Structures are given as structure tokens and as C-alpha cells.
Amino acid sequence: MFKKKSNQSVKKIDKKEDLINLFNERIYFGPFSGLKIPENLYDILSLSEILGLYESCLHPIFGDLLNLNVKKAIIVGGNNGYYSAGISYLINPEDFYVFEMDKNMHALIESWYKKNDLKSPQILGEANDSNFLNYQDDVDLLLIDCEGAEETLLNPDKFNWQKKTNIILELHPFYVENLIHLISKRFSKTHEIKLIYDDFQEDDKIQKILSGLNLNIEYPKHPTHRWIMENDKKVFTSGSFMYLKCK
Secondary structure, rough: OOOOOOOOOOOOOOOOHHHHHHHOOOOOOOOOOOOOOOOOHHHOOHHHHHHHHOOOHHHHHHHHHHOOOOOOEEEEEOOOHHHHHHHHHHHHEEEEEEEEEHHHHHHHHHHHHHHHHHOOOEEEOOOOOOHHHOOOOOOOEEEEEEOOOOOHOOOOOOHHHHHEEEEEEOOOOOOOEEEEEEEEHHEEEEEEEEEEEOOHHHHHHHHHHHOOOOOOOOOOOOOOOEEEEEEOOEEEOOOOOEEEEEE
């Protein structure tokens, strides 16, 4: 059992690295709690990722994955490896493919697996029609964040395996008009569809942890943490997601 400690002063710090050290190099909260953070990601991870509160609106969805028999999984948009490592840590799929266009990110993704002694996924480049058409076997889980390319990559009539695939995607309606209607129509016969939106209490949760530790760390708060460039103008955007669960 965890023992309660007496109230004692905590040294005031203002660096993410010091915060990571307080948690013994592990993600603090959420479904990926306990996952070890590689040193080469200390300066790259956001504060919300370190605390395990990143896109916390998806936490119930990740919990639901434990009820599914996920043997084969694909991530499109591997980025810094936070989600790929988290999925491996949580459900350990037998076959796992991670697509990431930026090859500089591949080493970051791999570092999570070395740090946590997890089986590495196959790390690939760009996801496109060609490699999606190659899949013939069932894919149990597809997590996709591809800056608007979901319009092209999510099509069960073209990629037959998607009819039996549970899908978590970040929507980018700022890039693609009528995107929610388009994706919903394509999957309405085969999937239960749930829309999920950013948790705007995330900042309060982060601040509660920082205040409890007497820490002063600056970080981009809602809504300034999400934005795109449109017609040479910085436009703030909200986070929206869709969970497509097989019927």
C-alpha cells in the first residue's frame, strides 16, 4: 500500500525535467500512468503529456479498449511516440504498425520501447492508399491523426478491413469541409459513432497538480495550444475526436 507522507515543503522548480524526476521518469496519471519517459523526450513532451492529461477526453475510450481483443493495431501519425508507446503499454497488440511521415520522429518513437522494454512496432513512413490496400487481415484498432488526410484514409468501401476496425480519430474540420458528416455517413452501417471534444478542465487539472507540488511551470493553455495557419493567419482551433466502434 502507498503510505501517506506528512506535509513537507517541496523545492520550487520551473523545469519539466525536474517535474519528470519527481515522478521517477514516469507518466504520472491516466491510462498510461507508470510508462517510463525516455530522456531524449524531456524537452519535447508537453506538460500535459508528462502528467498523463494530454487529450484527457479520450481516457474513457482507452479504457474501453481493454474490453476489446486487440491483436492488430495501426497508428497513423506517430509523432513523438506518446500514443504508440501508450497503446503498447496498455494492450500490447501482437502486430503493431506506426506510420509517421517525419523520419526524424522514428528514433523518438523507438526510444519509448527501449526505455520500457516493450516489443517495438513496425515504424513506417507515410500512410497512403497503396499501403492501406495491402492489408487483407482484420485490423482491430486504428488510431489516426493525420491533419485532414482522414478524408482519404478512412473509406470502408475502398479499404474493406475498416468495416471491422475500431477507430479513434482526431477530426480536422478546419481543413476539410463537412468532415463529420462525411465520415459518419461512410461508417454508419457498421459502427457506433461517438463525438468527443476537448476537455476544457484540463488546465485546471494541470494547475491542481502543479500547485500541490508548489511548482511554477509555464505551458500553453486552452485555447492557445491548438492552432493552424490559414491564409498566412494564425487561427486557433479546438480539439474534436470521433470514436467509431464496431457494431
